[in-house]
Amino acid sequence: xxxxxxxxxxxxxxxxxxxxxxxxxxxxxxxxxxxxxxxxxxxxxxxxxxxxxxxxxxxxxxxxxxxxxxxxxxxxxxxxxxxxxxxxxxxxxxxxxxxxxxxxxxxxxxxxx
Amino acid sequence: xxxxxxxxxxxxxxxxxxxxxxxxxxxxxxxxxxxxxxxxxxxxxxxxxxxxxxxxxxxxxxxxxxxxxxxxxxxxxxxxxxxxxxxxxxxxxxxxxxxxxxxxxxxxxxxxx
Numbered sequence: 001x002x003x004x005x006x007x008x009x010x011x012x013x014x015x016x017x018x019x020x021x022x023x024x025x026x027x028x029x030x031x032x033x034x035x036x037x038x039x040x041x042x043x044x045x046x047x048x049x050x051x052x053x054x055x056x057x058x059x060x061x062x063x064x065x066x067x068x069x070x071x072x073x074x075x076x077x078x079x080x081x082x083x084x085x086x087x088x089x090x091x092x093x094x095x096x097x098x099x100x101x102x103x104x105x106x107x108x109x110x111x112x113x
Numbered sequence: 114x115x116x117x118x119x120x121x122x123x124x125x126x127x128x129x130x131x132x133x134x135x136x137x138x139x140x141x142x143x144x145x146x147x148x149x150x151x152x153x154x155x156x157x158x159x160x161x162x163x164x165x166x167x168x169x170x171x172x173x174x175x176x177x178x179x180x181x182x183x184x185x186x187x188x189x190x191x192x193x194x195x196x197x198x199x200x201x202x203x204x205x206x207x208x209x210x211x212x213x214x215x216x217x218x219x220x221x222x223x224x225x226x
Contacts (some may be wrong), residue, residue: 004155034214043117044156044204044217090156100169101148101215103156 002027002093005102013111015083021076021107023091024066033074034092034101035065044090050074061085076103115139117218125224129140131193138187138207140170142166144214145188146208147180151201159203162188182202 025031035047048059050078055067065076074091088108092101118137122211138145147159154165159178164185173180177196182188192199202222206215 036217041219043119043219044206046214046216068213092156100146100158100161100172101156102158103148105155 001093002031002095002102004091004093004102004104006089006091006107008107009105010108010110013081013109015111015113016080018079019031019077019085019109020080021089021109023074023076023104025072025074025091025093027072027093027095029095032094032096033065033067034094035059035063035074035076036090037087038090038106039087047076047089081109081111083111083113085109117207117216118203119203119218119221122219123222123224125226126195128195128197130153131188131191132195132223134192134203134205134223136188136205136218138205139216141191142143142207142209143185143226144208144210144215145182146206147188148204148206150192150204150220151198156204157178159190192223195223197225199223202224 003026005024013019033050036044037047038044048057050057052065058064063078088106090106091104094101143164145162148156150156158172161168162182165182179191202220204220206217208215
């Protein structure tokens, strides 16, 4: 069985500061890893995905994540956040690109001026 | 291309009533998924259609939930009779076969009172 742990339920940060949202997973098979973002009153939007290849994955809106197999982590980072990045971020794992996703509980990123 | 469309966006019903949620996937997407997020919990998988066939319905909570996908196009999720614990946000997603992750709809917020 797969599971995802997002260690922080909320991350407050000031505008233009760097941020890291943590995600750890457990899986007995090969994994595909995803970060989704949900802006207020909107659906889930794919930020980035790791399927294979380079462990550093770049996504939309300046976000990136690094797959670390030995630490079973897939932390999301952004060097400088904007107010508009305020949203809830979800880490998810799958054993293929289109099968069931197992989500973490989400991390609310709160960016203040 | 048009995105995944869900309606209604909000629904408030009384315990014991019936509600039907609808999802229109992206045209040409054979895979259609339903997920649910109960307040404060993770987003959880409900079921997966490939065209009109149920590929995996292991996440359906009980037999009060009935999902259909007519002709491999739109899908409906009926809850009958609704209970208080069915409240939450119901997400639909679709994808083509192959790798890449899903495209999610904006969700239907269901409140059972």
